[in-house]
Amino acid sequence: MQKRIHELAGIEFNLNSPKQLAEVLFERLQLTGGKKTKSGYSTDAETLENLMNEHEIIGLILEYRTLAKLKGTYLDGLIPLIDPKKDRLHSTFHQAVTATGRLSSSDPNLQNIPTRNEEGRLIRKAFYPTVSDWRLVSADYSQIELRILAHLSQDAHFIDAYKQKQDIHRRTASEVFDVPFEEVSSSLRDKAKAVNFGIVYGISDYGLATQLRIGRKEAQGYIDRFFEEFPAIREYQTKIIAEAKESGFVTTLFQRRRYLPELSSKNYNLRSFGERAALNTPIQGSAADLIKIAMIQLQQEIEKRNLKGRILLQVHDELVCETPREEEELFKVLMKETMEQAIQLSVPIVVEVYSGDNWYELQK
DNA sequence: GCATGATGCTT
């Protein structure tokens, strides 16, 4: 693949060097690239995708990048970290690294093993239980951040949607685009999903426009419509930012603080960053509080019952356990109940559970 | 060996 790319380029170069690649694409081959980085032309996937029709080399480069990432990070990269004595891989979880209260994982990071792309997802087959014939059981919170937003804002429409077990993205689409709930198209639902997602992060018209590949004005229109339909969320967000500017920090449901000195910056970008963090941290941080409480309770439950199964991983809104086959169904029930009942919100907390012989099989 | 930038993987 590398050879073919060099042939199409008419020159041999280091394909792993963004600088050399940019030179080949935008100078030698005269493709029309937009500047994006401080040092020059960007060659990231989004930029290259926009050049797909300009030259057949582009598709090959994107494919090379995908495979090089998988081989470098997830195949070759994991091998040296296997403990030769135990023939097992152990990650390290950090409790005091992130600004929001989440855990982080390193050496290796097991919180970013591929799942979206099928080629990458196959990596997960390499992760299986310690003991042959044991099973993996996973449990993940369904839309936990939007449920926490419903709780924090006390928005009547959001709370109503979750109490009625409605599809929240469809509900947002119905409200924002003024279409009957049953008549929401999948394309409108996708847009609404991006809006919901953006609200959690403290959306900007630029960010939503980029995400949806639409104009800034149109994106701003969606945001305006959202806040018209969910006024309590606007009031909540306005209040959070005002309080954060007054006190200098925001808090989670369990009173974890994040100080945000950026909020008093004269620099617009820095101040905007502070405002987005003020909006997102109470949500992301409260979700982190929740799963930590659930983990403690689950561990206590496991010890109380003298179970052989154990918690292996936490990936922000999900837990992965390994269990003897005879404990599999019990673990499913314990994990679901413990995680759903760890705290009480104004809306139901919903947890989905899966089991399989390896990590790859833990799918919907 | 260390720092930084660009890129890409996750939630």
Added chain:
DNA sequence: CTCGAGCATCATGCC
């Protein structure tokens, strides 16, 4: 001004 939170890789420049 391009959406929050992380970590790993490779290239590159500097010590």
